[in-house]
Amino acid sequence: MDRIPTTDALARWNIRVENVLCRLCDTVEESAIHLFTACAFSYGVWSSVSNWLKIGPFFAFDFRDILKLYKQVKMGKEGKKIAQWDCFGGLLGNMESEE
Template sequence: MADRVNFDGRTSIMAWDWKTYPASNQESSELIECVWLAAATELQTFPDSWEWNNNSLQYVSVQDAKKWVTDASLSELNAEDNWVKWLPAKCNLFLWRAGLNRLPTVDALRRRNIHVDTAGFVLCVGSEETIDHIVAECLYSNGVWCGIARWCRIPPIFLFSVHDIHVIAEHSGYSQPKKEVIRGILVITLWRIWKARNEKVFRETNVSIVQVIADVKALSFLWFNSRRKGLEVSWEGWRSFDFNVM
């Protein structure tokens, strides 16, 4: 910014260094918008400095980043997005990104000025691909949620956003430890729906609703028994969702 703005102590003067001048109406409009943005910028005379999480630092380390991620201030921004400990990091990260609307949906890509050939969600017809549509509005997703609800013996699942996953688990009627199981299963379900979407987009492979539900059951059983310490559930008990969690 300082390379293009001269500050004489009172006013800022743009010092353009054009290789080519604006030649179209769009370029002229972008130039006017750029001038307005620059006009609202106040330059200071002191040297630039690094800041991390509103604190001045001489350098930024991986340890600082880890501390910031686990800090309570970030938890307040995403109080509902507590990670499920028995899930792999990729599922927890996926849920976190989905809650922030950072998944590369068609809607998100277009907002970043990335052109895509199709606007609709590939697993259903006629609707724009947004994170809310994938979670709550898609008929394909609703079929998966209904199957998961029957398996987990909870009321039909109706979601309006990613954060409703935590609400569904909390009101499932189970004990607190088993609510954690429900929450993990719901996260895996959303992750598997997104994976089915990617398989359709990149491999042109159609994954049925029955297959998604079966994968959720198998993956959740594998991850729970291998990552949840102090408890092992049999496949028969998991398949019928008839087991106790302490």
């Protein structure tokens, strides 16, 4: 996950960033773990995904939890591809509406 250019990763790569706070919630330092599991914005995305999949709420504390959920959901290969694109589109739509 060190390839995602979060502010903490950029700092490790010696790239100066003025604002290190998460761009989505503006409350804590941005990291990959925060973006995918702890950010209030990502919680809203995961909540929408779990409602859409009709699996009830789930909490991800790290990337293994997200992968575990993905493997447990029964929807076939095509269904998972559709879910991936729907989640990606939903994320982009939410980010666009935040600007």
